[in-house]
Amino acid sequence: MKSGLKRSNAPIFWGLFGAGGMFSALFGPMLVFITGIAVPLGLMLPANTMSYAKMMAFAQNIIGKGFILAVIALFLWFAAHRIFHSLHEIGIHAGVGAKLLCYGSAFIATVISAVVLLSLGF
Amino acid sequence: MSENLKIIEIEVLRYHPESDREPHLEVYKVPFTDDMSVLQGAQYIKDNFDGSLTFRWSCRMAICGSCGMMINGIPKLSCETFLRDYHPNRIRIEALAHFPIEKDLVVDLSGFIEKLESIQPYIIPKEPRSLEQGEYLQSPQQFNDYIQFTSCINCTLCYAACPQFGLNPDFIGPAAIALLHRYNMDSRDGAAEERMELVASEEGVFNCSAVGYCSVVCPKHVDPANAVNINKTNAAKDYFLRFLSPKGGSK
Ligand code: SF4
Ligand code: FES
Numbered sequence: 001m002k003s004g005l006k007r008s009n010a011p012i013f014w015g016l017f018g019a020g021g022m023f024s025a026l027f028g029p030m031l032v033f034i035t036g037i038a039v040p041l042g043l044m045l046p047a048n049t050m051s052y053a054k055m056m057a058f059a060q061n062i063i064g065k066g067f068i069l070a071v072i073a074l075f076l077w078f079a080a081h082r083i084f085h086s087l088h089e090i091g092i093h094a095g096v097g098a099k100l101l102c103y104g105s106a107f108i109a110t111v112i113s114a115v116v117l118l119s120l121g122f
Numbered sequence: 123m124s125e126n127l128k129i130i131e132i133e134v135l136r137y138h139p140e141s142d143r144e145p146h147l148e149v150y151k152v153p154f155t156d157d158m159s160v161l162q163g164a165q166y167i168k169d170n171f172d173g174s175l176t177f178r179w180s181c182r183m184a185i186c187g188s189c190g191m192m193i194n195g196i197p198k199l200s201c202e203t204f205l206r207d208y209h210p211n212r213i214r215i216e217a218l219a220h221f222p223i224e225k226d227l228v229v230d231l232s233g234f235i236e237k238l239e240s241i242q243p244y245i246i247p248k249e250p251r252s253l254e255q256g257e258y259l260q261s262p263q264q265f266n267d268y269i270q271f272t273s274c275i276n277c278t279l280c281y282a283a284c285p286q287f288g289l290n291p292d293f294i295g296p297a298a299i300a301l302l303h304r305y306n307m308d309s310r311d312g313a314a315e316e317r318m319e320l321v322a323s324e325e326g327v328f329n330c331s332a333v334g335y336c337s338v339v340c341p342k343h344v345d346p347a348n349a350v351n352i353n354k355t356n357a358a359k360d361y362f363l364r365f366l367s368p369k370g371g372s373k
Contacts, residue, residue, distance in 0.1 A: 005320060005323035006323055006324050007319075011322075011328070011357060011358040011362065014328060014358060085331045088289060089331070
């Protein structure tokens with residue numbers, strides 16, 4: 001066995017990536033359809049599906065908060081990881097800089113969404 | 123020469139370390155019959171045009187794993203690839219991608235050999251066993267758990283296919299991880315935890331970005347990509363659960 005092996009901390013990012021990948025595959029297309037197509041065009045769903053009052057109530061519910069946070073944060077961690085690796089694949093080995101930019105923005109966005117969601121109250 | 127003898131142009135990546143600054147392509151016009159492999163085409167060039175052309179081969183029947191080369195950019199065993207499938211187009215053969223070229227089509231495999239050694243490719247019993255205890259018994263299920271991963275012939279086509287190995291030559295890579303998995307999955311072996319140090323290291327499974335091309339080019343259906351991905355899950359479990367287990371995989 002080789003000596004001096006350093007444990008990779010990739011499992012953290014890979015775990016978030018995996019969770020985000022699954023979550024976005026499950027919910028992404030449906031959310032795009034509801035928020036981007038059905039509601040704006042008034043198709044299939046009641047006109048007030050995404051009214052301010054309803055959305056606010058959703059965001060004030062603890063499960064609703066969890067869902068919104070998961071959608072924003074996990075999608076971002078998924079994207080950050082994918083972008084970071086794609087950069088590497090197309091030959092941009094920006095190393096620590098790219099890592100900070102990709103994962104850092106996912107991290108900051110996660111914190112901001114958590115703070116905003118909490119500040120909306122229960 | 124019989125009348126059904128056709129001619130194919132074979133473009134060969136040549137490199138002589140003592141006289142060439144970099145590899146270059148040379149084209150040869152090779153007469154061939156329908157039963158001729160690309161390896162035989164190279165042999166024809168060596169016998170008739172340039173005796174210095176250097177390449178590896180032994181079995182000529184997709185068993186030994188020594189004749190791998192890039193054939194029109196795809197890593198393949200040249201002994202089981204046929205010239206007739208490329209005719210009338212020109213065919214290009216090059217040394218396997220991602221490895222340093224030693225001469226012409228021969229690459230330097232010493233890094234790969236070191237990797238094979240590093241995974242401890244032998245059964246390390248869970249506990250000492252006396253002769254009186256007799257042989258190990260294995261159920262068909264236990265046998266099936268690892269048999270697929272024993273089929274590797276070390277042809278390194280999967281390394282030539284792996285973009286991540288191309289970017290980071292320290293990555294232990296598909297075949298070595300498949301072999302590691304073969305021993306981990308063997309009911310007679312007890313060293314999975316020891317091997318985890320390598321699996322979970324910066325040279326380990328997380329270099330893989332799940333491209334999967336290794337499994338596509340593998341001539342023996344070893345499916346190294348699957349071995350790598352199973353071990354990603356194992357390494358992630360080890361990462362998060364190591365604090366709960368007294369021994370843990372590694373630091
Ligand atoms: S896993 Fe397949 S492609 Fe890779 S070295 Fe073994 S036989 Fe060759
Ligand atoms: S010569 Fe043995 S595999 Fe091709």
